[in-house]
Amino acid sequence: MPIITCTHEETAVQIAHGYAKASGKPMVAIVHDVVGLLHSCMAVFYTYLDRVPVFIMGATGPMDTTRRRPQIDWIHTANVQGNAIRDYVKWDDQPYNAASIPESFARAYRVMMTEPKGPVYLCWDAGIQEDKLNGEIPIPNVARLMPPSPIQGDLKALEKAAEMLVAAKNPVILTDYTGRNPQSFDNLVKLAELLAIPVVDFNRRLNFPTNHPLNLTGSDMIEKADLILSLDVRDLYGPLVKLDKITRKTVYRTQKDCQLIDIGFADLHISKWSQDYMQLQETDLNVVADTLVAIPLLTRMCEEILGKNGKKREEIRKRFDDHKRTHETLRAGWQEEVKKNWQGEPMSLPRLAHEIWQVIKNEDWVLTANTLEEWALRLWNFDKAYRHPGKALGTSTQIGISTGVALAHRGAGRLVVDIQPDGDLMFDPGALWIGAHDKIPMLVVMYNNRAYYNDWEHQIRMAKQRGTDEKLAHVGMEIDNPPPDFATIAKGMGCYGEGPIFNGDQVGPALKRAIEFIKKEGKPALVDTVTQFR
Structure with a gap:
């Protein structure tokens, strides 16, 4: 892998x-x-939240004060530099001599790649880096220092879970991070099909095919369930309640006697600092296990319990047919939504998602992050595990993460699509230059509503609650007057740029021109599509 020159840590x-x-x-x-580490803090925090293994390296010092240059070395040195991010990395280290470096590297890799995965940070003393080596440094046998095998989970607990699943009349599966392992994408299909269990995918990873008859994301299945199986769901409380966004009050939407099974890493991924562990949710059965091995094992156990139980199998077949009809009704309803406000200017989000799909559906495509408020998930066919690494994170993350996704697929002949929010790109337009400089092909389609509208919408809610003027809600929220010219920015960075486009009829031809450029030049192409706020 070559070095990728970046414009910001x-x-x-x-x-x-x-x-x-x-x-x-x-x-x-x-x-x-020090300064680069501080620049990187927000990105490091998101790797921790997203359970992603990233190997962060930096330097400090020289720690030997007699070797420091005036001023610059002093402000670039910290005592235990890892303290700056220690609360949201899995591990950090600062070796004090060259002989310690191989073990530090090996431990960092093993910690980072052991589930639940996460970032690590190694800091090198500038003095050590500049010193000559006094002889060879022994290198350990890395094959004997690999991460441990996956956590299987308690067998008796998994057997109990299988019994509960087979006995349930209306079971539902909730899943969030399960698809981090591509094998689990197919494994979950097998489990769901065996018992005709509908799946609700929260999309931190792509966990289940969107067009599968048992994908009932967006339905009311949680309310109807008599048993819920949670797989790798960090916030288990959130999906089970209805939230009043103004009062912040919640009420359970599950049936009173609904049983709850939770399989995942639970409190193994917990911070003493960040309260990302969410609301504590009561369960009937809690199994600490890696779903990579737990799902196939659970499936086999369910098969054994089912055996030749003809009555139960007939019940499952009927349940599958019922869920298939619900799935088809959901998809048909979303297609009807696309037709509403078809000619609106700026274009609606369903219209933009539809237009992108019409152009890319015959390509071998990948969607990097943003799903246009889930309209891509509703209208496109996510049929393979690699189609989508998971939904977008917070503002000032997407253009960089998308570039990394495109880098991973470079040379595979796939069309990588980034539906790019305008506010996010404003944080780091320099990422476009990285894509052009290192020839990382990517189709950037702007989700340009000319606003930080999530906060704008919140201001409208607060104005209604307090009886204040809603017309002031845009203050500090709009990205307009003047509107950024993203097509010109892209061209200035060495990429293809076209737009702004307000009418949905013009999107398809523009995307085709952009894709032609990508295939010819191997660099990013940006099409600035201006949308309605939501």
């Missing part, structure tokens, strides 16, 4: 983040001593 970490999500392999992100 945050982008360097984000590219490694996207690369690891798409490839399953870690990438090194090098950040410049």
Whole structure:
């Protein structure tokens, strides 16, 4: 892998983040001593939240004060530099001599790649880097220092889970991070089909095919369930309740006697600092296990319990048919939504998702992150595990992560698509230059609503609650007057740029021109499509 020159430390970490999500392999992100580490903090935090293995390296010192240059070396040195990000990395280290480096490297890799995965940070003393080696440094046998085997889970607990699943009348599967292992994408299909269990995918990873008859994401199946199987869901409380966004009050939407099974890493992924562990949710059965091995095992156990139980198998066949009809009704309803406001200017999000799909559906495509408020998931056919590494994270993450995803697929003959929010790109337009400089092909389609509208919408809610003027909700939220010219920015970075486009009829031809450029030049192409707020 060649060195990728980045224009910001945050982008360097984000590219490694996207690369690891798409490839399953870690990438090194090098950040410049104290100041570079501080620049990278937000990106490091998101790798931790997203359970992604990123190997971050930096430097400090020289720790020997007699070797420091005036001023510059002093402000670029910290006592235990890893303290800056220690609360949201799995492990950090600062070796104090060259002989310690091989073990530090080996441990960092093993910690990073052991589930639940996450970032690590190694800091090198500048003095050690500049010193000559006094002889050979022994290198350990790395084959004997690999990560441990996956956590299987307690067999009796899994047997109990299988019994509960087979006995349930209306079971539902909730899943969030299961698809981090591509094998689990197919394994989950086998389990769902065996018992005709509908799946609700929260899309931190792509966990289940969107067009599968048992994909009932967006339905009311949680309310109807008598048993819920949660697989790798970090926030288990959130999906089970209805939230009033103004009062912040919640009420359970599950049936009172609904049983709950949770399989995943539970409290193994917990921080003493960040409260990303979410609301504590009661369960009937909690199994700590890696779903990579737990799902196939659970499937076999369910098969054994089913045996030749003809009555139960007939019940399952009927349940499958019922869920298939619900799935078809959902998909048909979403297609009807596309037709509403078809000619709206700026274009609606369903219209933009539809237009992109019409152009890319015959390509071998990958969607990097943003799903246009889930309209891509509703209208496109996500049929393979690699189609989507997971939904978008917070603002100032997507262009970097998307570039990393595109890097992972470079040379595979796939069309990588980034539906790119305008506010996110404003944080780091330099990422476009990285794609052009290192020939990382990617189709960037702007989700340009000329606003930080999530906050804008919240201001509208607050205005309604308090009886204040809603017309002021845009203050501090709009990205307009003047609107950024993203097509010109892209051209200035060495990429293809076209737009702004307000009418959906013009999107398809523009995308085809952009794709032609990508295939010819091997560089990013940006089409600036202007949309409605939501």
